[in-house]
Amino acid sequence: MNSFSAPASGKGIATLVEEWVKRRPETCAVREPVTGRSMNYRELWQHAGRLAEVLMAQDVRPGDLVAVDLPRSLDLVVAFLGVVRARAAYLPLDVHAPAERIADIVEESGSRVLICAPQAEAGRQAILPSGVRVFSVPQERGETDSTAPMEAAAGEDPIYVTYTSGSTGRPKGVVIPHRAVNRLVVEPNYCTIDPGDRVANTCNPAFDVTTCEIWSTLTSGGTIVPFPLLTDVTMNAWADLVRTEEITTMFLTTSLFHTVAWERPDAFGSMKNLVVGGEQLDLAAVRRVLAARPPARLVNGYGPTEATAFATFFACTTESLAGAERIPIGYPLQKTTVHVVDEDLNPVPAGESGELCLGGPGVATGYLNRPELTAERFVIAPSTGERVYRTGDLVREVAGGVLEMLGRKDRQIKLRGFRIELEEIERVAVSTGLVDAAFVEKVGEGASAELVAFLLPAKGTDEDPTDALAGELTAKLPGYMIPAHWHVLPELPVGATGKADRARMLALFAEAGRDEPAGDDSSDDPVLSQVKGILRDVLGRSNFSAADNFLDIGGNSVLAVQVASRIQQRYAVPLEPADVLLAESFDALAVHVRTAAS
Known part of the structure; x- marks a missing residue:
């Protein structure tokens, strides 16, 4: 297991949370609005203490890394606090990431213990390196505190490690110590949270802003509400x-x-x-x-x-x-x-x-x-x-x-909050052997931003590599790193310096985006016509037909929210973003809307 050793100084996060356990033990610490589950500060402290005991029984020592593979939930909060009470550091994972990427990060980190949901234990054990122990958060509740260490981690002791995209094709783990989180949550000048405040937990646990949602709340006497x-x-x-x-x-x-x-x-x-x-x-x-x-x-x-x-x-x-x-x-x-x-x-x-x-x-x-x-x-x-x-x-x-x-x-970019090194996608694409070169760029801004990949197929093949490559990347990279558009290059555009001309590639993409749609296939269907009009407004493009689907033309989950909301407003029908994302075609989406409206 990876361990860190450094002199500790200043209050650790567990100590700051414990102060509120003593001051307001009956105050709600976490409440799940969907399930109704909740815990007050006394219960959370005791539950996390019992998890700390389990971790120590698994031979987890101060400074060790414990992988946490849980969605936003009460159990996630218990897991984070339990790891911290054991004087270890947690490694938050993206539960939506491909199994291969999760296994690679766990192996890279040196973590020998992973916490996940009970129903996921067998599946995770099957994909992890040998020797990694998998278990879930204990569900039983009791009235007595644990025998978790009295001396809390603090100062330079690590509290968590977060992995970000890497330009070498290898994700890198950022080691965050207690003093860094202490600086974020103590006497903040950017966002004050008071006792009794209710803080929504909206972020992916692997996204570092979860630090604010959880620790700023628990060190202020507030309530975490997983959304x-x-x-x-x-x-x-x-x-x-x-x-x-x-x-x-x-x-x-x-x-x-x-x-x-x-x-x-x-x-x-x-x-x-x-x-x-x-x-x-x-x-x-x-x-x-x-x-x-x-x-x-x-x-x-x-x-x-x-x-x-x-x-x-x-x-x-x-x-x-x-x-x-x-x-x-x-x-x-x-x-x-x-x-x-x-x-x-x-x-x-x-x-x-x-x-x-x-x-x-x-x-x-x-x-x-x-x-x-x-x-x-x-x-x-x-x-x-x-x-x-x-x-x-x-x-x-x-x-x-x-x-x-x-x-x-x-060439590092941000896409829907995630930091991405474009070179990582390119290197993984070339490593598949399906292409000799790959060039990935970000196009658009805000919710309409997307990735486009330009591909030079491997020599000796005439087959279009896009479908096979998309499948390979989906198995190796998280969804936010999968390009929305693929363009096969007949030859490599080269600039005056002899390097690949990325500007010319983007110009080719822009020219393709101005193509006129292939025929008006919605003139006799007013619902389909309205749906396509909404799609044009949200996506900012028109070169698609009724046979296309949302994901095929570069849609994503954030844009699906906008499309669903606008269709709801137009037809007063119950429509969720998943209905937009999962529709086989825009024609099928129009049928769904028409049926709901009738």
Whole structure:
């Protein structure tokens, strides 16, 4: 098992949670609105303590990594706290990732224990490396506390490791210590959570903003409310749940915020705090929410995984955005230092573009088992002598010390909140042997953003490799890294420098997108005509027919929410995003709508 050893300083997260166990033991700590299951702080502490005992019986020692393969739920919270009470570190996994990727990450991390749902134990055991023990969260409840360690992990002791996409084709684990989460949750200046506040848990557990949803809440005496996916319910049902569960605080990925902002801009009106992050925030969407029933505080949050969820913030108000052309990433969070530097890490004057480096206690320990990469990205700033993380993001400081995002130095992108190294997809594609070269690019912005892959087939074959390649990648990469469009190149476009001409490839894609649809196959069907009109508005394209389906033309779960919501409004029929995603064709979707309406 991988272990870390470092001197501990400052309060650990378990200690901060225990303070609320003592102060408000009967306060609800977690409530599942779908199932009705709940636990107060005393019950959560005891349950997590019993899990800690199980882990220690499995020979889990301080600093060891424990993989957690659970969806948003009460059990997820118990698992995280139980691992922390055992003085170990948790490794959150994406339950929707392919089995091969989960197995690779568990093996790469050195974790020898995995916690999953009871019904998933056998399936997970079958795909994991030999020697990895699999079990579920104990379900029995008792009235006595456990004998979990009295001395809590703290300071430089790791609390979790999160894996992100890697440019070498190999995901990299970011090691986050207790002092980094302590910095995020103690006396926050970007989002205040008070005792009794109810915080929605909306993020994928493998997404680092889960850190805010769970630990900011449990260290403030609030209640965690695991929310269903926006794609699993109708937009109106989701908005109703915000109101009926009396949600006061929510963290949303940018793409999900954009979706709700355009369909139900009044959905956030009952909240104290709404923090949005992951990609560039759309100014028009924010103004739409501010003009409806805005939350008391709407914050644009920015921060890479290596800086523990958020590093800067900007409070969005009608006044702060007056005359703005784009929404800034704002000011440093508590105890965070920001440096805008040139290639030699020297500060650049205000107003000039430079790379953003982040310092302070929120910065990660480094990359798991990757000393060379750690040394490359975590460096000493020559002007201050401070250890900082090089984000690779280009920013500039504008009036009042506000930071404005300009883009990336490399080919790393954000898609629906997930950080992706495009080279990882390309390397995995070439490794299949189906293509000699692959070039992947992001096209579009916001919820309409998607990946397009340009392929040079392997020499000696005349077959189209796209179907086989899509299947191979689906088995190796998470869904958000699978291209929505595939273009087979008859030959490689080469630029003046002799390198592959990616600009020409994107131009070919844009030209293909302007093709006229093949005939008007909906003129005699008003419902199909309306459905296709909605699809054109949401997707921003028209070259599809009634025989196509939503996924074939680049649709995704976020866009399905918008389509379902608009069809509902037009025909007053119950329609869920899954109905859009699973329809075999647009003709079949129109039949579904017509049947429901009648």
